[in-house]
Amino acid sequence: MSVARLDLNKCVGCQNCVNICPMDVFYFDENANKSVMAFPENCQSCAQCYLHCIGGSLTMSTLRASYAMSGGRALRTFPIEKSQYAQETSGSWGK
Amino acid sequence: MELNRRDFLKKFAAGSATAIAAGSLSTAAFAEEAQVGAANIEQLGEGTDPIVTEFAFPGDTAAPDQTEYEADVVVVGCGWAGLHAAVTAARAGQNVIVVDKGRPGYSGMAPFSQGCTYFDAELGDNMDANLKVLQYTGEYLCNIEGFRHTLENSKQAYEENFEFGLTGGYMYAPASGITEFSQDKEYFQANLANERHHKWMQVLSAEGVTVLPHTMAVNVLVADDGRACGIVALHVKSGTAVTVAAKAVILCAGSGSYKPGGFVVGGDTFDGACMAYDLGLTIVGMEFDDFHQTNSFAPGDYYFSNTWDYVEPYTPYDTYNTAPVSDDEVAQYAAGKHSFMSANRVKQGLYGLAANDGSGVSNRTTNGSANPDDPRCAYCLSWGDQGKNRTADSYGACPGMPLHMASGVYCGWDERNGATPITGLYVAGDGEFGDMAEGVVYGFVGSTSTNCSVQGDLAGAAAAAYADSVELAELPEDQVVAATDAIFAPRTITKGWDPNYVVDRLCAIMTPPEVQLTKNAVNLYAALTQVEYLRDKVCPKMMGYSGHDLRICIEAQHKVTSAEMKLRAALAREESRGTHYREEFPYRDDANFLCHIGLSKSDDGHMTVSRIEIPEEWKGDLTADYATRYPGRFPGEEEALGLTAEAVEATGSYAHKD
Numbered sequence: 087m088s089v090a091r092l093d094l095n096k097c098v099g100c101q102n103c104v105n106i107c108p109m110d111v112f113y114f115d116e117n118a119n120k121s122v123m124a125f126p127e128n129c130q131s132c133a134q135c136y137l138h139c140i141g142g143s144l145t146m147s148t149l150r151a152s153y154a155m156s157g158g159r160a161l162r163t164f165p166i167e168k169s170q171y172a173q174e175t176s177g178s179w180g181k
Numbered sequence: 182m183e184l185n186r187r188d189f190l191k192k193f194a195a196g197s198a199t200a201i202a203a204g205s206l207s208t209a210a211f212a213e214e215a216q217v218g219a220a221n222i223e224q225l226g227e228g229t230d231p232i233v234t235e236f237a238f239p240g241d242t243a244a245p246d247q248t249e250y251e252a253d254v255v256v257v258g259c260g261w262a263g264l265h266a267a268v269t270a271a272r273a274g275q276n277v278i279v280v281d282k283g284r285p286g287y288s289g290m291a292p293f294s295q296g297c298t299y300f301d302a303e304l305g306d307n308m309d310a311n312l313k314v315l316q317y318t319g320e321y322l323c324n325i326e327g328f329r330h331t332l333e334n335s336k337q338a339y340e341e342n343f344e345f346g347l348t349g350g351y352m353y354a355p356a357s358g359i360t361e362f363s364q365d366k367e368y369f370q371a372n373l374a375n376e377r378h379h380k381w382m383q384v385l386s387a388e389g390v391t392v393l394p395h396t397m398a399v400n401v402l403v404a405d406d407g408r409a410c411g412i413v414a415l416h417v418k419s420g421t422a423v424t425v426a427a428k429a430v431i432l433c434a435g436s437g438s439y440k441p442g443g444f445v446v447g448g449d450t451f452d453g454a455c456m457a458y459d460l461g462l463t464i465v466g467m468e469f470d471d472f473h474q475t476n477s478f479a480p481g482d483y484y485f486s487n488t489w490d491y492v493e494p495y496t497p498y499d500t501y502n503t504a505p506v507s508d509d510e511v512a513q514y515a516a517g518k519h520s521f522m523s524a525n526r527v528k529q530g531l532y533g534l535a536a537n538d539g540s541g542v543s544n545r546t547t548n549g550s551a552n553p554d555d556p557r558c559a560y561c562l563s564w565g566d567q568g569k570n571r572t573a574d575s576y577g578a579c580p581g582m583p584l585h586m587a588s589g590v591y592c593g594w595d596e597r598n599g600a601t602p603i604t605g606l607y608v609a610g611d612g613e614f615g616d617m618a619e620g621v622v623y624g625f626v627g628s629t630s631t632n633c634s635v636q637g638d639l640a641g642a643a644a645a646a647y648a649d650s651v652e653l654a655e656l657p658e659d660q661v662v663a664a665t666d667a668i669f670a671p672r673t674i675t676k677g678w679d680p681n682y683v684v685d686r687l688c689a690i691m692t693p694p695e696v697q698l699t700k701n702a703v704n705l706y707a708a709l710t711q712v713e714y715l716r717d718k719v720c721p722k723m724m725g726y727s728g729h730d731l732r733i734c735i736e737a738q739h740k741v742t743s744a745e746m747k748l749r750a751a752l753a754r755e756e757s758r759g760t761h762y763r764e765e766f767p768y769r770d771d772a773n774f775l776c777h778i779g780l781s782k783s784d785d786g787h788m789t790v791s792r793i794e795i796p797e798e799w800k801g802d803l804t805a806d807y808a809t810r811y812p813g814r815f816p817g818e819e820e821a822l823g824l825t826a827e828a829v830e831a832t833g834s835y836a837h838k839d
Contacts, residue, residue: 094234106378108283108448110395110417110729115236124238125729127681130447134287134378137369 090147097143103135244421252278255427257398260291262610263433265637273645282397286381299335319620338634400664409606410654413664420728429644436612450736451743463779465615466588468750585629589615598643609640621759677724683737701764
């Protein structure tokens with residue numbers, strides 16, 4: 087149970103989904119003028135983004151994005167030196 | 182090497198490198214699952230899951246221009262309680278800031294309210310009879326005077342909601358001419374005038390309230406003189422710390438729940454209760470907290486649907502989404518599907534129990550009114566035709582809620598304004614103000630949205646009056662630093678646990694029926710052991726880097742804390758009552774448990790359990806026999822207690838019959 091993308095071409099860049107989503111699923115790509123379904127695993131399927139999607143870019147899926155219930159999958163590592171956060175907290179990584 | 186956001190995007194948007202970006206994991210999962218059973222993804226056809234072609238997560242947004250605020254009153258969370266608290270304080274001349282980790286009108290439970298009721302003597306309501314029903318359904322642990330107080334104020338709160346334009350309902354689907362489920366967007370558009378989600382921000386704006394959306398309060402700060410003086414929050418979109426210095430703080434952050442496996446877990450994560458707990462305040466009512474499973478026609482409804490095998494919160498499901506379904510039909514379906522006794526008993530207690538004193542008063546004041554002009558039950562988004570027939574969906578799943586008007590911060594049973602033991606800190610609404618107004622079963626259908634509004638009104642007025650009497654205190658620097666460090670701690674480790682793993686695992690621990698419904702000590706301890714492991718070994722190693730990750734880390738921590746509360750309270754209550762059922766103690770134990778269980782943080786950081794006495798007048802007639810006191814029964818209870826057929830008949834039993 088999750089929001090899903092029906093057709094990214096139909097996204098008109100209104101950012102309704104970005105503003106509305108209570109679970110912070112959506113971000114916005116200013117360069118492409120498209121919303122980004124960044125964290126669908128946190129979708130609570132309230133469907134308000136879908137109802138407010140002007141272009142009809144979104145749909146609701148019967149599938150739910152999730153993480154596997156295993157330690158191996160859950161343990162995640164980031165290439166942090168390449169991330170935008172490295173500069174902000176330079177020197178504090180890898181403690 | 183320094184990368185700006187644009188470079189970051191370009192670098193990671195190309196090809197398989199997207200696998201590195203957060204969020205793309207799920208994209209991959211979609212593609213993988215979509216291919217199952219289909220040789221060619223094109224064969225899936227229209228209406229099935231689409232091919233996802235997302236851009237990579239573009240990274241956090243730019244930090245907001247302003248990160249330090251000052252206000253007279255800061256309101257944390259903005260459902261019914263937060264809205265009323267903010268508006269009331271603003272109308273009292275206060276400079277009010279609302280912080281909401283999502284967006285007011287879309288966050289929390291308020292958008293999912295299905296109906297409302299209020300007390301109105303002019304419509305024939307009898308206060309004493311209503312309170313007596315509440316005493317039965319609440320099984321002698323409900324705050325009689327507290328509920329009287331909310332009922333007395335409920336009409337005013339309703340009228341305010343009417344004034345705000347929040348009481349409209351969707352039109353009856355056949356009348357709208359839109360009856361096909363596939364026309365969901367058309368139906369939504371046709372009902373836009375009565376749609377309440379978007380009106381929250383309009384109301385706040387009209388009242389001059391400053392709203393900080395996507396801003397999650399994390400800590401309430403307490404000045405040296407012991408009074409609350411503001412909050413530290415996380416602006417989620419940008420991953421930036423925000424502070425609000427305020428004369429008064431009102432927590433309206435709502436409740437939380439654990440949902441059964443397979444269900445989405447939303448943003449209701451006991452944030453307010455956990456912030457209060459961290460300050461040393463006592464939390465009550467957690468053993469009665471329940472999950473609310475949801476479905477498409479009734480997103481906030483637990484009682485009709487919690488025994489369904491698996492009810493999708495949104496997706497159209499055969500007849501239940503295409504034909505009007507009456508209450509009775511739904512109830513019959515639910516009864517036929519039930520698996521766990523306590524759930525069914527609760528349902529019967531709710532919808533079957535009436536005052537057994539011959540007064541004929543039903544607890545269903547919402548739909549039970551014989552007056553055809555009774556305006557109540559007006560604002561159901563998912564029900565039309567005066568609530569008699571379901572007409573269309575309101576779309577969506579509630580993020581989870583506890584037993585209504587029960588758990589939260591214990592402020593003393595006589596407290597009506599939500600003033601906590603910490604000066605300047607107020608609580609209002611579901612899951613926040615633990616006045617146990619409804620006792621141990623949700624007693625009055627349709628009362629919650631109104632009562633949350635009442636509590637918001639009262640807390641807003643009290644906070645405003647208090648704010649007038651004090652000066653703004655400076656935020657304690659050390660506390661700001663400590664709180665900020667804690668927010669960003671998940672960024673300081675390079676290997677760790679995804680917070681989503683904690684949330685998922687907690688769901689698996691807390692939602693099985695042997696933990697959630699039919700409890701016993703062995704299973705509760707087993708769950709507690711796992712929760713303690715998460716608390717001690719996993720939570721400190723949660724990592725994340727985006728603002729979103731940080732939010733999920735905080736939420737996961739809160740859920741772990743609240744899970745421990747729930748388990749310890751459930752272990753302490755060695756009896757069965759209301760929504761709390763213990764296999765080894767299957768009956769009410771009036772001698773030992775006409776009390777509440779409090780949870781608080783000791784000086785050494787451990788959770789302590791305490792007994793909180795209740796006033797004698799809540800306890801009803803203690804000389805009456807068991808059958809009279811408890812007309813709602815657990816399965817096998819009548820036989821085990823040797824209740825005669827006459828006694829059962831005389832007291833109007835609604836016992837489980839299977």
